[in-house]
Amino acid sequence: MSESVTDAAEPQLVPVNAIFHTDFVQIxxxxxxxxxxxxxxxxxxYHVEGRRVHKQDAPKVVFHGGRRLDPRLTVADAGIGPLDHVRVEYDV
Incomplete structure (x- = not known):
């Protein structure tokens, strides 16, 4: 059975390996x-602030493949795939 155009546009789940700056646990x-x-x-x-990392009043940035990503991009536009590694830091 073939996918319809609307099915292809449906958001897909993408589990990513992530680490938050200064945290010691990859999630x-x-x-x-x-x-x-x-x-x-x-x-x-959500998984680390106030638990293992002190929450700061600063914007957050995401890095993937050594590059800082534009916050307006989508996961698909950024080329992030299942189980890719991303790093999140405070922009200070």
């Missing part, structure tokens, strides 16, 4: 291809 975080990089940063931060 597996479920994101979707439609999530923005800003949303990815918040999803990663």
């Amino acid at each position: 597996l975080v479920p994101v979707t291809t439609a999530d923005t990089i800003a949303e990815v940063a918040e999803k990663v931060a």
